[in-house]
Every structure is written in C-alpha cells, then in structure tokens.
C-alpha cells in the first residue's frame with residue numbers, strides 16, 4: 001500500500017476523480033492536495049512542505065495534475081517533493097519543458113523527430129522571408145502558451161499572417177509560425193503514453209469549417225489504432241521529453257506522422273470515455289513500479 005498525494009486544484013475534475021478511484025481500487029491511501037495551497041519551506045538541509053497548516057510527511061508518491069495557468073508554482077512544489085526524495089510521476093523539469101511549445105519542438109526536431117516545419121521571427125522584418133520558407137500561405141500562427149486551441153490561428157494569406165503576428169506581438173504574446181498541414185483535414189491523433197507503452201489512442205476530428213481538433217472546440221473523438229511508425233514516434237517523443245505519462249499529439253501528413261505537441265498533464269475524460277480503457281489504473285500501476293525502482297535523489 002502506498003501513501004499517494006494527488007496534486008490537483010480541482011477535486012471534482014474527471015481526471016482527478018478517475019485517478020483517485022483507481023488508486024483506492026488498487027488498495028492505496030490517496031489524498032487530493034491543492035498545490036495552490038501548499039507552502040514550501042526552504043531551509044538548509046531540510047526541504048519541507050506544509051498544507052493546511054501542517055507538515056506533510058510519510059508520502060511515497062506524488063501524482064501531479066498541474067494546470068497551464070500555474071505551471072511555475074506547480075513545478076516548484078514538485079521540485080520540493082523531489083528534494084524530499086519522494087517519487088513523482090511527472091518530474092518538475094519535464095513539466096516545464098513540455099509547457100513551452102517552442103522548447104518542446106526544438107528538442108524533438110533536433111533529436112530527429114518529425115515535426116511541422118516551424119519558424120520564429122526575432123524581428124518583424126524577417127516575416128515575409130520566413131513565411132516563404134514555410135512554402136507560403138496558408139500558415140498557422142500559434143501563441144507559445146496556447147491551450148485548448150485558443151491562440152492557434154490559420155492565416156490564409158501572407159499579409160494576414162503578418163498582421164496577426166504583429167497584433168500578438170503588440171500584446172506581448174510571442175508566437176511561432178508553422179506550415180499548415182492541410183491533408184490532416186482537421187484531424188489529429190492523441191496517443192496516451194504510460195511508462196514505455198501507448199495505452200490508448202484516439203482520432204479527434206474538428207467540427208465542420210474548423211481546422212482545430214481540440215475537444216474543447218467541439219471536435220469529436222473515436223478510437224484509432226496507431227501504425228507501427230506512429231507508435232515508435234510517439235514513444236520516442238515522450239522519452240525525449242523525459243515523461244512517463246504523456247499525451248502526444250500527431251498530425252498525419254503526406255510525409256508521415258508529425259509530432260505537434262507533447263502534453264505533460266493530459267486529460268483523462270476524452271480518452272477514457274472514447275476508448276473505455278482504464279488509463280487511470282495504468283497510471284497507478286506505473287506509479288507502483290516507479291516507487292519500487294526509485295532510489296531518490298539523495299538520502300537526507
């Protein structure tokens with residue numbers, strides 16, 4: 001039996017509930033802890049964590065479910081647990097890396113993973129040439145911090161693309177530009193990785209007249225089996241990002257699967273209800289194995 005801390009700001013959220021129940025089913029003690037309410041004590045030689053006025057002790061594992069709006073503090077909380085020698089199913093550095101779209105694409109592509117051709121302009125004067133490098137319009141303009149598809153725009157012409165980049169830049173929002181993978185036809189694949197396996201995968205199809213296949217944008221999901229090449233790519237991507245648990249999104253292009261993003265805190269609702277696979281159970285099992293193998297950073 002393990003003593004598990006489930007870091008989540010929403011005890012009622014589907015993913016939190018599903019993980020909570022799976023942990024209980026497998027005989028563990030589990031507690032939902034709001035990382036927003038955690039205090040960190042930084043003191044020579046004795047890293048500590050306080051929650052609701054008391055010191056948290058005796059934990060064997062932490063399962064972080066950190067939302068995009070609180071990545072930095074969430075990562076600091078996870079780091080504190082790491083320093084306390086507690087196993088965590090998502091490492092703090094891996095979370096930070098995955099949350100940065102640009103960094104993620106830089107690391108993946110440099111390590112030979114196929115990604116949509118992507119550019120970032122250091123100065124507005126470079127835009128026309130860079131759009132040319134992408135093969136011209138249409139191009140996708142993406143905010144680095146986009147989630148749920150809000151902040152992803154399809155620019156039909158070169159001049160629209162430039163205007164959109166200028167507008168975002170003026171608002172202090174850095175963006176990247178990407179070739180538009182038209183043949184994906186508004187669909188992408190979400191592959192759910194747990195440990196060294198793809199435990200479930202689904203195809204998400206955007207609504208009519210929409211190119212973004214986010215479920216939050218009204219897309220529909222169906223079970224989809226990965227090709228061998230897709231599976232290999234997905235597992236490599238998760239490994240490069242140092243993630244044991246990951247939602248890897250790929251676009252099916254003419255030149256094969258392209259990794260679009262790697263999600264460090266993938267939602268369970270869409271994929272569990274679509275595939276009927278007990279993903280939360282697989283995550284808890286992976287945590288059990290992780291704790292058994294875990295040697296900690298150092299012994300205090």
Ligand SMILES: Nc1ncnc2c1ncn2[C@@H]1O[C@H](COP(=O)(O)OP(=O)(O)O)[C@@H](O)[C@H]1O
Nearest residue numbers: 116140146147148149150178179180181212213
């Ligand atoms: N380069 C692209 N070509 C075609 N479709 C894309 C491209 N980039 C994103 N999309 C579509 O837009 C959706 C949202 O983009 P994504 O990068 O995942 O942003 P977010 O993090 O906000 O979900 C994707 O799921 C995909 O359907």
Ligand SMILES: [Mg+2]
Nearest residue numbers: 148149249261
């Ligand atoms: Mg996405």
